Amino acid sequence: MRIKLHHTKYIARRVARDLVNCDFVEIRKTKEEITQEIDRILIDDIENEYDLDERVAEILDGQEDEIEFLNADYRQLFWMTKKRMANEFGVILNNEDRFSDIAHKVLDFLWEEDYIHYTCSDNKIKNVIFTSIDEFLKGFEKADSVVLDKIKNYKRKLIPGTEEYDIVYNRLYEEELIKKGLM
Numbered sequence: 365m366r367i368k369l370h371h372t373k374y375i376a377r378r379v380a381r382d383l384v385n386c387d388f389v390e391i392r393k394t395k396e397e398i399t400q401e402i403d404r405i406l407i408d409d410i411e412n413e414y415d416l417d418e419r420v421a422e423i424l425d426g427q428e429d430e431i432e433f434l435n436a437d438y439r440q441l442f443w444m445t446k447k448r449m450a451n452e453f454g455v456i457l458n459n460e461d462r463f464s465d466i467a468h469k470v471l472d473f474l475w476e477e478d479y480i481h482y483t484c485s486d487n488k489i490k491n492v493i494f495t496s497i498d499e500f501l502k503g504f505e506k507a508d509s510v511v512l513d514k515i516k517n518y519k520r521k522l523i524p525g526t527e528e529y530d531i532v533y534n535r536l537y538e539e540e541l542i543k544k545g546l547m
Contacts, residue, residue: 366459367406367409367410367497367501368410369407369410371406371500371501371504372403372406372407372410373399373403374500374504374538374541375402375403375406375496375497375500375501376399376400376402376403376406377399378496378497378499378500379399379402379470379492379493379496379497380395380398380399380402381395381496382492382493382495382496383398383474383480383489383492383493384398386489386492388482388483388484388488388489389480389481389482389489389492390480390481390482391479391480392478392479392480392481393478393479393480397479398474398479398480401470401473401474401477401479402470405466405469405470405473406466409462409466409469412453412454412455413453413455415453416446416449416450416453416455417446419449419453420442420445420446420449421442423445424438424441424442424445463494463497463498464490464494466493466497467490467491467493467494467497468490470493471486471489471490471493503541503544506544507537507540507541507544508537510540511533511536511537511540514536515529515532515533515536518532
């Protein structure tokens with residue numbers, strides 16, 4: 365599953381929590397500061413992919429007449445073009461490899477900026493970060509389904525996209541993540 369922008373704050377909190385709770389990691393900044401930097405790294409990664417998507421869309425829009433003439437599948441062309449241009453934008457499309465790369469970026473930043481200190485192997489810390497991301501995303505879909513079911517059965521009918529809907533969704537979502545131990 366892809367990381368989406370609304371996931372970043374939750375993932376960042378989860379990773380920070382798991383690092384703080386590690387016996388083999390010495391925390392040198394506050395949990396909030398660590399969370400903020402992890403969130404920034406995640407957002408940068410997502411925005412980088414959005415930039416790639418926009419560039420691919422521009423290219424395909426320029427070829428719209430030819431695509432229509434050849435009756436080609438736009439989604440398939442989009443994916444093939446994105447795959448071809450991913451290296452140019454520094455985007456990793458395989459989720460497992462991408463999460464591993466993000467874990468490395470987080471670890472490198474936190475170590476170099478003296479947010480954390482450790483005496484074990486880098487891989488041990490990277491695996492804590494990777495596992496936090498991976499477990500969160502696996503639990504996300506389950507939590508999201510539960511929240512959507514609760515909202516469907518709400519007394520008042522909430523309209524998706526409204527401020528009230530977003531407030532209720534976020535509150536229920538956070539409660540569900542806490543119940544599942546994801547936050």
